[in-house]
Amino acid sequence: MSESSVEAVNAAVTTAAASVAEASNGWRRATGIAGVAIGVLATGAAAGVAIERMTVGRGMRMKARLALDSTGPYGSLRGTPGKAYAEDGTELYYEVDDPDPDPDAEPARRRRLFGRKPPAPVTVVFSHGYCLGQDSWHFQRAALRGVVRAVYWDQRSHGRSGRGAAQVERGEPVTIDQLGQDLKAVIDAAAPEGPIVLVGHSMGGMTVMALADRYPELIRERVVGVALVGTSPGRLGEVNFGLPVAGVNAVRRVLPGVLKALGQRAELVEKGRRATADLFAGIIKRYSFAARDVDPAVARFAERMIESTPIDVVAEYYPAFNEHDKTEALAHFAGLPVLVLAGVKDLITPSEHSEAIAGLLPDAELVLVPDAGHLVILEHPEVVTDRLADLLARTGAVPATTTVGGCDPVSS
Numbered sequence: 001m002s003e004s005s006v007e008a009v010n011a012a013v014t015t016a017a018a019s020v021a022e023a024s025n026g027w028r029r030a031t032g033i034a035g036v037a038i039g040v041l042a043t044g045a046a047a048g049v050a051i052e053r054m055t056v057g058r059g060m061r062m063k064a065r066l067a068l069d070s071t072g073p074y075g076s077l078r079g080t081p082g083k084a085y086a087e088d089g090t091e092l093y094y095e096v097d098d099p100d101p102d103p104d105a106e107p108a109r110r111r112r113l114f115g116r117k118p119p120a121p122v123t124v125v126f127s128h129g130y131c132l133g134q135d136s137w138h139f140q141r142a143a144l145r146g147v148v149r150a151v152y153w154d155q156r157s158h159g160r161s162g163r164g165a166a167q168v169e170r171g172e173p174v175t176i177d178q179l180g181q182d183l184k185a186v187i188d189a190a191a192p193e194g195p196i197v198l199v200g201h202s203m204g205g206m207t208v209m210a211l212a213d214r215y216p217e218l219i220r221e222r223v224v225g226v227a228l229v230g231t232s233p234g235r236l237g238e239v240n241f242g243l244p245v246a247g248v249n250a251v252r253r254v255l256p257g258v259l260k261a262l263g264q265r266a267e268l269v270e271k272g273r274r275a276t277a278d279l280f281a282g283i284i285k286r287y288s289f290a291a292r293d294v295d296p297a298v299a300r301f302a303e304r305m306i307e308s309t310p311i312d313v314v315a316e317y318y319p320a321f322n323e324h325d326k327t328e329a330l331a332h333f334a335g336l337p338v339l340v341l342a343g344v345k346d347l348i349t350p351s352e353h354s355e356a357i358a359g360l361l362p363d364a365e366l367v368l369v370p371d372a373g374h375l376v377i378l379e380h381p382e383v384v385t386d387r388l389a390d391l392l393a394r395t396g397a398v399p400a401t402t403t404v405g406g407c408d409p410v411s412s
Contacts, residue, residue, distance in 0.1 A: 075135030094153035120194025129202030133159030180210025205231025209326035225395035234325035343372030
């Protein structure tokens with residue numbers, strides 16, 4: 001980001017802070033600009049390409065072949081809907097994709113040895129990042145559809161889930177610990193038995209760590225694999241977002257107050273975000289992708305995902321990241337197959353944070369993807385899905401010779 005761009009962002013934030021005090025017409029425009037800028041700096045969002053075919057299995061796996069579809073309805077895949085309820089009563093929306101029946105499988109009666117029923121299948125549970133939603137897994141979902149049992153859910157106040165009851169009714173702050181408890185509620189509802197593979201991106205990875213911290217027995221008894229993508233165990237307050245020292249210090253000084261003010265004037269801010277969205281397309285791209293030649297439809301999808309998160313939700317989540325520290329919780333994953341993957345050019349959760357995770361889990365597979373930004377899961381889905389496929393094969397979620405083919409990324 002150039003010096004002039006940094007100055008522009010800082011000016012927008014500073015102007016917003018002053019305008020809040022004045023509560024004038026200028027306030028509306030400034031807060032709209034600041035709201036978009038802050039949301040982008042804190043989140044990033046993107047989409048990528050359609051998985052056409054992939055072979056799972058060490059030594060037999062083929063690299064995913066990709067086909068860009070600029071007119072494709074990204075985020076259109078749907079599964080069997082369900083609802084879970086958090087401890088505070090928040091309604092959590094999830095969807096389940098079940099595997100297609102195997103025509104070559106033995107009859108169920110032949111599998112029920114000594115009167116036992118067949119074991120529950122492995123369930124892969126996907127947790128998304130801040131200001132995103134379950135649709136951010138669109139292309140991994142297309143590749144795995146029909147092959148493995150998978151659960152995709154929207155975190156509280158995101159996507160189709162309800163607004164956090166504790167936040168709305170009692171004004172309580174969101175915490176990463178609370179998100180871990182929410183994930184437990186989803187697992188209890190959508191995958192009450194059988195082995196589990198946990199997959200989390202960004203804030204979703206932090207949610208997985210919080211689950212391990214709060215429910216170590218669940219990890220010990222049921223989890224057979226973990227994928228942590230573009231995430232962090234802590235120390236997020238030290239991230240500079242690619243800004244020079246002066247710029248990031250200025251943002252940190254005013255950001256808490258500005259976010260609080262924006263959250264209190266959500267209706268006006270949302271109008272401002274819509275009115276000034278085009279001005280920040282470049283910033284969205286900068287903090288979502290590393291590549292310059294991102295398809296315009298992909299960029300538009302990124303903007304829609306960010307805009308779908310209300311500014312008061314952006315505001316109420318922000319403090320949780322500075323307080324997040326789940327370094328010690330990583331020990332609960334020791335001995336499990338673990339994939340740690342990050343984009344080398346991620347400005348939101350820098351790849352050094354993933355390297356730190358891998359340093360604490362020496363048996364984990366560490367994959368650093370060149371020319372990838374924060375949403376590596378969608379900017380380079382062929383790499384992510386390839387490594388995820390290997391993890392699933394190692395955990396027994398799919399046989400090592402399973403072929404994933406004919407996955408239509410726009411079918412329902």
